[in-house]
Amino acid sequence: MSQPRAARHDRVTVELSAAIVAASPAGPSVLTVRRRHEGPSGLPSGPLEAEHRTLEAGLRRRVEDQTGQQLGHVEQLYTFGDRDRAADPGGEAGCRALSIGYLALVREARPAGSAEGEWHGWYGHFPWEDRREGRPPLLDRLERRLLDWAEAAAGAAERRLRRERLAATFAVGGEGWIEDRVLERYELLYEAGMVPEARRDESDTPPDPGAEGLPMMADHRRILATAIGRLRGKIKYRPIVFELMPPAFTFLQLQQTVEGLAGIRLHKPNFRRLVEQQGLVEETGAMSPETGGRPARLLRFRPEVLLERPAPGLRLPRPRPPA
Amino acid sequence: MSQPRAARHDRVTVELSAAIVAASPAGPSVLTVRRRHEGPSGLPSGPLEAEHRTLEAGLRRRVEDQTGQQLGHVEQLYTFGDRDRAADPGGEAGCRALSIGYLALVREARPAGSAEGEWHGWYGHFPWEDRREGRPPLLDRLERRLLDWAEAAAGAAERRLRRERLAATFAVGGEGWIEDRVLERYELLYEAGMVPEARRDESDTPPDPGAEGLPMMADHRRILATAIGRLRGKIKYRPIVFELMPPAFTFLQLQQTVEGLAGIRLHKPNFRRLVEQQGLVEETGAMSPETGGRPARLLRFRPEVLLERPAPGLRLPRPRPPA
DNA sequence: CGCATAAATACTCATTTCGAGTATAAGGAG
DNA sequence: CTCCTTATACTCGAAATGAGTATTTATGCG
Numbered sequence: 001m002s003q004p005r006a007a008r009h010d011r012v013t014v015e016l017s018a019a020i021v022a023a024s025p026a027g028p029s030v031l032t033v034r035r036r037h038e039g040p041s042g043l044p045s046g047p048l049e050a051e052h053r054t055l056e057a058g059l060r061r062r063v064e065d066q067t068g069q070q071l072g073h074v075e076q077l078y079t080f081g082d083r084d085r086a087a088d089p090g091g092e093a094g095c096r097a098l099s100i101g102y103l104a105l106v107r108e109a110r111p112a113g114s115a116e117g118e119w120h121g122w123y124g125h126f127p128w129e130d131r132r133e134g135r136p137p138l139l140d141r142l143e144r145r146l147l148d149w150a151e152a153a154a155g156a157a158e159r160r161l162r163r164e165r166l167a168a169t170f171a172v173g174g175e176g177w178i179e180d181r182v183l184e185r186y187e188l189l190y191e192a193g194m195v196p197e198a199r200r201d202e203s204d205t206p207p208d209p210g211a212e213g214l215p216m217m218a219d220h221r222r223i224l225a226t227a228i229g230r231l232r233g234k235i236k237y238r239p240i241v242f243e244l245m246p247p248a249f250t251f252l253q254l255q256q257t258v259e260g261l262a263g264i265r266l267h268k269p270n271f272r273r274l275v276e277q278q279g280l281v282e283e284t285g286a287m288s289p290e291t292g293g294r295p296a297r298l299l300r301f302r303p304e305v306l307l308e309r310p311a312p313g314l315r316l317p318r319p320r321p322p323a
Numbered sequence: 324m325s326q327p328r329a330a331r332h333d334r335v336t337v338e339l340s341a342a343i344v345a346a347s348p349a350g351p352s353v354l355t356v357r358r359r360h361e362g363p364s365g366l367p368s369g370p371l372e373a374e375h376r377t378l379e380a381g382l383r384r385r386v387e388d389q390t391g392q393q394l395g396h397v398e399q400l401y402t403f404g405d406r407d408r409a410a411d412p413g414g415e416a417g418c419r420a421l422s423i424g425y426l427a428l429v430r431e432a433r434p435a436g437s438a439e440g441e442w443h444g445w446y447g448h449f450p451w452e453d454r455r456e457g458r459p460p461l462l463d464r465l466e467r468r469l470l471d472w473a474e475a476a477a478g479a480a481e482r483r484l485r486r487e488r489l490a491a492t493f494a495v496g497g498e499g500w501i502e503d504r505v506l507e508r509y510e511l512l513y514e515a516g517m518v519p520e521a522r523r524d525e526s527d528t529p530p531d532p533g534a535e536g537l538p539m540m541a542d543h544r545r546i547l548a549t550a551i552g553r554l555r556g557k558i559k560y561r562p563i564v565f566e567l568m569p570p571a572f573t574f575l576q577l578q579q580t581v582e583g584l585a586g587i588r589l590h591k592p593n594f595r596r597l598v599e600q601q602g603l604v605e606e607t608g609a610m611s612p613e614t615g616g617r618p619a620r621l622l623r624f625r626p627e628v629l630l631e632r633p634a635p636g637l638r639l640p641r642p643r644p645p646a
Numbered sequence: 647c648g649c650a651t652a653a654a655t656a657c658t659c660a661t662t663t664c665g666a667g668t669a670t671a672a673g674g675a676g
Numbered sequence: 677c678t679c680c681t682t683a684t685a686c687t688c689g690a691a692a693t694g695a696g697t698a699t700t701t702a703t704g705c706g
Contacts, residue, residue: 252683268683269684272684292682294681297684320691
């Protein structure tokens with residue numbers, strides 16, 4: 001594989017985008033920017049520039065300059081390059097558009113710096129992902145449309161495949177919603193034409209606007225879906241939640257933050273036991289400026305856990321299936 | 324972040340590379356190609372071309388055409404773009420070189436098709452990653468040099484940081500080798516100047532050639548490290564090993580394949596129990612053309628498990644630390 | 647044939663982990 | 677003082693897990 005060195009200089013544009021996430025006990029949010037008037041919002045993003053040593057450094061600088069947000073943890077998610085889902089629909093034809101998505105975590109949601117940025121609860125974009133109050137009712141409608149889509153498949157094989165994907169992602173007709181499969185669910189909705197981004201013709205009226213979630217420009221909702229999925233997966237084996245917490249916090253704040261990220265409710269005593277016996281936190285000595293009942297101890301992250309445990313994280317208790 | 328649309332067309336080259344992995348009970352191997360005579364080998368790779376709809380499709384076609392290998396599972400790993408670790412050192416200055424790494428799994432290692440490809444045991448490139456026969460002796464020498472490097476750090480803070488990284492990756496001075504951290508270990512060796520790729524001046528003689536592993540061209544060993552790490556992590560929650568197994572196999576073959584991938588030995592009865600009660604396999608009915616003792620049942624993967632279990636995989640038994 | 651050898655396969659056992667539920671403590675508001 | 681709210685502490689049983697041992701069923705050799 002070492003031939004036409006010429007083809008190498010096909011024109012390529014590279015866009016770096018970041019899903020910048022903050023979280024409070026009320027729920028996680030993401031920083032969005034609005035570009036054209038009226039168009040859907042998007043993630044902070046910009047073209048790759050030559051001057052930076054690494055991609056991550058470039059992204060970091062760019063976002064920090066533009067939004068006034070200091071980024072904490074930053075990680076690369078995925079490089080998208082589908083020809084027909086270009087990041088920039090205004091790009092020239094025959095020009096490959098790559099889009100490299102990043103996840104960034106920040107401790108506090110600054111009230112949106114100088115730019116036109118604003119913080120948005122992430123479930124506004126993914127209403128079907130929030131099961132904290134139980135299974136959201138809009139899922140019934142989504143499922144019905146998804147099943148129709150599956151049955152409308154061309155051959156029997158394709159039909160079967162679609163049904164299986166539905167079972168594996170939306171848990172249609174089966175047990176077990178798996179919270180990490182955010183991207184898979186979004187992609188299914190995209191393929192089924194059930195999100196505005198998938199419908200080229202903008203005049204198409206969505207059959208059920210409330211259930212589709214707020215769209216974003218270009219492939220930004222796809223990147224956000226990747227980010228949510230990654231974060232949900234990663235809290236289980238890395239103490240990454242603490243990148244989102246203030247320096248000191250209570251058990252309840254921690255639990256509610258995790259619940260917000262994972263989109264599910266957790267069993268309080270067990271969560272507490274888990275966090276304690278994993279050695280993820282230590283007491284600061286101080287007590288919380290209480291919020292209702294008995295004052296709570298203030299905790300902080302215990303970095304030593306990184307050396308003690310192979311995969312220190314918050315395995316989320318999954319209810320046992322009834323035997 | 325929406326300004327200079329001009330800067331957008333900085334010249335960028337994009338190289339797609341694939342770590343193509345096959346595995347037998349004897350151990351995993353990777354397909355390498357040799358380009359220049361005498362230079363180190365590399366992964367199959369080539370420039371991104373405009374004609375393909377998706378990046379993955381492009382990679383797939385390209386590799387299949389060139390090596391005669393049908394690829395099974397393919398997944399994107401990471402996009403590297405450090406300016407000073409360019410994939411192609413021959414590239415023009417001021418031209419950003421992106422390198423998108425992929426992991427591909429194949430069922431059988433074809434004896435290297437038409438091209439100059441050859442299959443290589445992957446531990447030839449990462450001798451410190453193979454602990455199937457216990458801790459490899461060369462680790463003593465590596466550790467000593469790594470500790471020297473840590474102590475040679477500029478400030479006390481940097482020294483501490485380096486020591487912590489050593490503890491977290493090579494388990495220096497602590498418990499717990501974590502098999503997934505392949506990339507982190509390689510990067511540490513790179514930073515410490517302990518792999519040939521890191522030494523620009525090729526005339527430098529390595530202090531301990533045997534311990535450094537076979538180098539590869541450009542950033543290909545970095546991609547392979549990412550691939551190994553990803554694979555080791557993923558077998559724990561996805562039934563991905565079966566992409567590497569023949570259609571029918573015995574328990575022992577499966578176990579040895581997993582041991583090869585993870586680089587550790589497993590407890591036979593427990594491995595068996597795990598695989599059984601997870602419902603990962605079913606009997607084919609046939610028996611193996613035996614290999615020594617009592618004939619073994621032949622098994623096959625049981626795809627239904629994908630719908631039944633949230634994260635069907637092979638949690639590798641980690642010995643309990645002595646209380 | 648009978649026995650050593652090599653695997654495969656089947657159990658046992660003591661912990662540990664984990665889901666679930668209940669009980670008690672310590673504040674504030676009225 | 678009482679009630680409400682949240683924090684914190686315990687209990688219990690089921691399932692998972694690490695470690696070890698025993699039995700079966702082949703082969704091959706004397």
